[in-house]
Amino acid sequence: MLAVANVAFPPVFSPRPFKMTRRFSWRYRAERVSAGYSQLEVNFFLAPLVVRKVSYRPPGTEQNLLNETSLSLREKSFGLIFGRSGSGKTTLLQLLAGLSEPTSGSICIQKYDDSGNPIGLSEVLASQRVGIVFQFPERYFLSDTILEEVTFGWPRQKADILLREQLTLKLQKAINSVGLSAISLDKDPQSLSGGFKRRLALAIQLVQTPDLLLLDEPLAGLDWKARADVVNLLKDLKKDHTILVVSHDLRELYPLVDRSWRMEMGGVLKEEPLPV
Numbered sequence: 001m002l003a004v005a006n007v008a009f010p011p012v013f014s015p016r017p018f019k020m021t022r023r024f025s026w027r028y029r030a031e032r033v034s035a036g037y038s039q040l041e042v043n044f045f046l047a048p049l050v051v052r053k054v055s056y057r058p059p060g061t062e063q064n065l066l067n068e069t070s071l072s073l074r075e076k077s078f079g080l081i082f083g084r085s086g087s088g089k090t091t092l093l094q095l096l097a098g099l100s101e102p103t104s105g106s107i108c109i110q111k112y113d114d115s116g117n118p119i120g121l122s123e124v125l126a127s128q129r130v131g132i133v134f135q136f137p138e139r140y141f142l143s144d145t146i147l148e149e150v151t152f153g154w155p156r157q158k159a160d161i162l163l164r165e166q167l168t169l170k171l172q173k174a175i176n177s178v179g180l181s182a183i184s185l186d187k188d189p190q191s192l193s194g195g196f197k198r199r200l201a202l203a204i205q206l207v208q209t210p211d212l213l214l215l216d217e218p219l220a221g222l223d224w225k226a227r228a229d230v231v232n233l234l235k236d237l238k239k240d241h242t243i244l245v246v247s248h249d250l251r252e253l254y255p256l257v258d259r260s261w262r263m264e265m266g267g268v269l270k271e272e273p274l275p276v
């Protein structure tokens with residue numbers, strides 16, 4: 001077992017050629033990492049996500065993909081969005097992660113006091129406070145070792161040593177929380193089993209202690225054993241995180257779900273119990 005606290009940091013990252021399919025994730029991770037780590041020491045009051053009448057029309061197109069989508073999700077709970085393919089579920093996750101801007105509407109967190117009264121105005125949800133695991137995240141792994149993969153985008157300057165130490169502690173916690181602590185960080189991420197690749201993808205996001213964790217089809221492409229494994233992991237993560245999932249795997253995720261919504265074609269979202 002390799003203790004994360006003692007590992008040497010990899011050398012300054014030098015971009016390598018990557019496939020087109022990786023470009024989106026690569027750039028997103030690098031930008032978010034550099035923007036987000038400066039805020040690590042801020043203690044955020046975790047508060048419910050409030051999405052108000054969000055519509056989205058991609059630039060240069062004439063039709064809305066989302067129409068006045070609203071939802072709210074309290075902290076440390078599990079929300080699930082289901083619905084037909086092409087209805088706009090992934091588009092909504094991308095908006096929540098700050099990858100695109102809503103055409104109208106707002107995505108906020110609202111603080112409450114102990115009596116349940118809102119404190120002040122709601123705050124816009126900063127993209128650095130959101131973790132997103134894309135569908136088939138293992139396709140976007142870039143590195144030859146787990147250590148390089150999880151520390152990708154970390155600050156490398158000598159002056160950032162304190163920040164790196166803080167990150168290392170958070171990494172240790174993230175690795176433990178996804179059950180990867182017995183795996184050598186020298187291993188090639190691609191040599192992991194399907195379920196463990198998903199654990200790694202989750203750990204990468206958890207290092208930043210996000211206020212909101214977004215998962216797009218977390219069970220897709222896994223065998224039955226790995227699916228059960230990921231469901232159990234999500235059950236654990238739910239104790240400490242606010243999680244919003246897009247999935248077609250309703251039966252397996254059903255025991256975890258606190259609120260669920262059906263998205264209809266045209267991006268109209270309606271709260272509805274799972275049809276299982």
Ligand SMILES: Nc1ncnc2c1ncn2[C@@H]1O[C@H](COP(=O)(O)OP(=O)(O)OP(=O)(O)O)[C@@H](O)[C@H]1O
Binds near residue numbers: 058061085089
């Ligand atoms: N930038 C864009 N410009 C135009 N259309 C787009 C754009 N992005 C996505 N779409 C279209 O918007 C619709 C919704 O896509 P989205 O991926 O959000 O659906 P989804 O509900 O997640 O589908 P699935 O369940 O198959 O993943 C699709 O018809 C897609 O082709």
